[in-house]
Amino acid sequence: MRGSGYGALLDAVRGVRWPARRPVGSAPPGVHHSRQRGASSEFAEYRLYRQGDDPRRIDWRLLARSDRAYLRLATDRALFTTMVVVDASASMAWPEPTLDKWRLAVETAIGLAAVAHGQGDPVGLLVPLASAPPRLLAPRTRRGVIGEIARALDEVVPGGTPALAPALQAITARRIVLLTDLLGDPPTGSGGGEGAEPLRDAARALIARDAEVQLVHIVAREELEPPGGAMLATDPEDERISRPLAAESLAAYQRAFAAWRDEMAHAWRAAGAGYAMATTGESAPRVVRRVVDPRASVA
Amino acid sequence: MTWLAPWFLAGGVLAALAVVGAHLLARHRPPRATLPTARFVPASKPVSSTRLSPPSDRALLALRALACLLVAAAFARPVLAPRGGSLARVVVLDRSHAVGDHAAAAAAARAELRAGDLLVLFDSAAGAPLEGAAAQGALASLPSTPVAGSLSAGLAAAMRAGAALRTRADSVELVVVSPFAAAEHDAATMRLRDAWPGRVRLVDVAPRSDSLPPATVLLRAAADDPLRATIVLAGLEGDEATANRRLVRARASAGDSAWVRAGTGRVLVEWPADSASAAEWRRERADSMGGVVARGAAVVAPFARTRRPPAGRAVARWADGEPMATETPLGEGCVRRVALDLPASGDLVLRPAMQRLLRALTGPCALPGEDAIALPSRGNEHASIERAGAAASSRALARLVGRDGGDSPLAPWLLAFGALLLVVELFVRDRARQVPA
Numbered sequence: 085m086r087g088s089g090y091g092a093l094l095d096a097v098r099g100v101r102w103p104a105r106r107p108v109g110s111a112p113p114g115v116h117h118s119r120q121r122g123a124s125s126e127f128a129e130y131r132l133y134r135q136g137d138d139p140r141r142i143d144w145r146l147l148a149r150s151d152r153a154y155l156r157l158a159t160d161r162a163l164f165t166t167m168v169v170v171d172a173s174a175s176m177a178w179p180e181p182t183l184d185k186w187r188l189a190v191e192t193a194i195g196l197a198a199v200a201h202g203q204g205d206p207v208g209l210l211v212p213l214a215s216a217p218p219r220l221l222a223p224r225t226r227r228g229v230i231g232e233i234a235r236a237l238d239e240v241v242p243g244g245t246p247a248l249a250p251a252l253q254a255i256t257a258r259r260i261v262l263l264t265d266l267l268g269d270p271p272t273g274s275g276g277g278e279g280a281e282p283l284r285d286a287a288r289a290l291i292a293r294d295a296e297v298q299l300v301h302i303v304a305r306e307e308l309e310p311p312g313g314a315m316l317a318t319d320p321e322d323e324r325i326s327r328p329l330a331a332e333s334l335a336a337y338q339r340a341f342a343a344w345r346d347e348m349a350h351a352w353r354a355a356g357a358g359y360a361m362a363t364t365g366e367s368a369p370r371v372v373r374r375v376v377d378p379r380a381s382v383a
Numbered sequence: 384m385t386w387l388a389p390w391f392l393a394g395g396v397l398a399a400l401a402v403v404g405a406h407l408l409a410r411h412r413p414p415r416a417t418l419p420t421a422r423f424v425p426a427s428k429p430v431s432s433t434r435l436s437p438p439s440d441r442a443l444l445a446l447r448a449l450a451c452l453l454v455a456a457a458f459a460r461p462v463l464a465p466r467g468g469s470l471a472r473v474v475v476l477d478r479s480h481a482v483g484d485h486a487a488a489a490a491a492a493r494a495e496l497r498a499g500d501l502l503v504l505f506d507s508a509a510g511a512p513l514e515g516a517a518a519q520g521a522l523a524s525l526p527s528t529p530v531a532g533s534l535s536a537g538l539a540a541a542m543r544a545g546a547a548l549r550t551r552a553d554s555v556e557l558v559v560v561s562p563f564a565a566a567e568h569d570a571a572t573m574r575l576r577d578a579w580p581g582r583v584r585l586v587d588v589a590p591r592s593d594s595l596p597p598a599t600v601l602l603r604a605a606a607d608d609p610l611r612a613t614i615v616l617a618g619l620e621g622d623e624a625t626a627n628r629r630l631v632r633a634r635a636s637a638g639d640s641a642w643v644r645a646g647t648g649r650v651l652v653e654w655p656a657d658s659a660s661a662a663e664w665r666r667e668r669a670d671s672m673g674g675v676v677a678r679g680a681a682v683v684a685p686f687a688r689t690r691r692p693p694a695g696r697a698v699a700r701w702a703d704g705e706p707m708a709t710e711t712p713l714g715e716g717c718v719r720r721v722a723l724d725l726p727a728s729g730d731l732v733l734r735p736a737m738q739r740l741l742r743a744l745t746g747p748c749a750l751p752g753e754d755a756i757a758l759p760s761r762g763n764e765h766a767s768i769e770r771a772g773a774a775a776s777s778r779a780l781a782r783l784v785g786r787d788g789g790d791s792p793l794a795p796w797l798l799a800f801g802a803l804l805l806v807v808e809l810f811v812r813d814r815a816r817q818v819p820a
Contacts, residue, residue: 174419175419178417178419180417185419265419267419267420267422304419307418307419307420310418313413314413314414315413315414315415315416315418316413316414316415316416317416317417317418317421317424318415318416318417318418318421319417319418319419319421319422320417320419321419325421325422326415326421327421327424327425327426327427328413328424328427329413329418329421329424330413333424333425333427336424336425337420337423337424337425340423340424340425341420341423344423
């Protein structure tokens with residue numbers, strides 16, 4: 085881990101729970117509600133004995149009272165494999181030189197990984213890169229995996245325009261956390277939202293496979309309130325997009341950006357994903373708590 | 384300090400003012416900065432016109448203005464210590480036979496001549512340039528020469544004198560003191576005038592009064608002689624008492640010779656009407672010729688060439704250059720012999736060209752050095768010189784730059800310093816454009 089940079093963060097998220105939004109299907113025993121009925125102490129329901137059931141699960145006291153054979157069913161608990169995917173495109177390496185967007189994404193990723201790991205879930209990392217193979221850490225539950233994730237993220241230099249959507253297709257984890265500003269792909273429409281379609285389609289495919297997708301939309305405070313004075317705003321991922329931003333065009337810019345954020349939130353939630361916006365300047369533990377709260381991130 | 388081309392300095396000041404104006408009313412691009420959400424900025428032209436008040440980038444503005452001024456100063460060619468006066472003159476004085484009052488001409492030249500100026504005297508040829516006391520002495524005792532003048536000779540000598548003055552003065556003016564008689568003008572005159580890059584001033588002096596005598600001709604010929612009509616049409620007809628030209632259509636008599644000797648400037652034209660009356664002029668082999676020319680008057684017509692005039696100064700020639708008329712002095716006049724057979728039929732003698740030829744053949748006696756072939760009229764010649772002066776002044780700048788480029792030792796240094804400032808301006812401009820993202 086890089087110095088003591090993440091110590092306070094890990095302390096702040098210790099004890100935080102991140103339950104699955106829906107009962108988990110077939111999975112090894114864990115802390116999340118499972119759709120399986122097992123033999124745990126948490127009673128769920130009775131079911132009539134059927135041929136082939138284990139006779140040891142028959143509730144003998146109920147049989148004595150009712151003269152009928154029932155099985156006592158209990159809610160099962162399952163593990164929830166979590167993969168943290170971080171966008172390392174050039175638009176995340178902003179604003180220079182502090183790289184606040186990237187720092188917030190990294191800290192939030194580590195915080196979420198720590199929360200998942202803390203409740204016994206396997207947690208992994210995927211960082212698609214523009215000019216190199218993706219940085220991949222397979223989901224693990226062993227000790228030290230959070231440190232490995234932190235070191236891997238510290239080694240990444242964001243830049244270029246890596247494609248997130250193809251990387252998502254190979255993920256088999258049950259929970260995928262996406263930390264991105266949704267600006268990685270070049271826009272194909274006038275509103276700017278069309279560029280996020282491939283990523284959203286990939287997320288939709290994961291959701292269809294019974295995975296849980298959580299989007300953390302990273303937005304810089306300077307993007308919401310650009311610094312004063314006229315400037316020729318240039319997209320770091322596409323220099324062809326270079327437009328003058330002055331006082332007279334600021335309001336129009338803010339309106340367009342806000343409309344696009346609303347459209348993204350609505351579209352991702354409609355696709356079945358969780359959506360949470362994180363603004364630079366917020367503390368990473370606060371973002372983590374908001375993300376793990378199922379009431380706050382799902383429409 | 385003086386400036387050899389001060390108009391460049393004015394141009395440089397205007398350019399510097401234009402730079403300042405453009406800086407204050409700048410169409411500038413805003414500083415470039417990265418913004419990941421730039422796609423949400425409304426698309427518009429990335430240039431805006433703003434009036435900068437107070438002006439920004441003052442160092443850049445000062446550099447640009449100073450560079451303009453330095454380059455302009457280099458082209459203006461400053462001279463710290465002028466080597467001579469700002470203006471020197473070459474005074475070209477006509478002392479030929481065409482000048483009516485040589486004292487008046489000398490006085491006019493003296494009025495133009497100042498210390499450091501050069502005086503060139505010319506008649507049919509030009510003398511060496513005179514300066515200072517030598518020039519004043521020459522003007523005090525200006526000798527009149529009985530030869531025709533040549534403006535071309537005077538202009539050629541003036542150009543040599545001007546080249547000598549060029550190293551001592553900022554500019555050189557040419558002053559020509561002459562009556563600008565037709566006899567002094569030839570084909571080279573205007574070309575020489577064009578070659579003079581600077582200003583030319585013409586000082587007109589009175590021509591010699593007898594140089595333009597009203598010619599009247601007494602014709603001694605048969606009543607049906609064809610030249611009689613030509614004389615009438617040309618307005619040359621005179622009587623026994625007043626005529627100063629005598630045209631004899633036979634051989635001249637002793638009385639005719641005596642008549643020439645009796646007066647000044649009298650001209651006897653001996654123009655036999657047929658070959659029989661001048662048997663000794665007969666050519667060995669007669670042929671035909673397509674034209675004759677005399678003193679600028681040309682007649683193009685088929686002539687039978689059966690005679691050759693006696694030896695003398697040629698005053699008219701056939702188209703192949705052979706003399707058609709010759710002249711020999713006699714007393715204070717001259718005898719002119721014309722060997723031209725007029726056609727027996729046709730209206731040649733009535734044509735204007737024939738009238739001009741007759742005027743030329745009955746004109747005043749030729750002067751030594753006079754070209755008898757081409758003589759344009761005097762009235763047109765003066766104006767044509769001035770027109771040439773206007774045309775030459777428009778080309779003077781280009782010629783001046785080409786000839787005097789190395790006169791200012793400061794110019795290359797100023798130019799180099801101006802170029803250096805422009806290079807520095809590039810660095811300053813690049814630094815000014817660097818805006819933190």
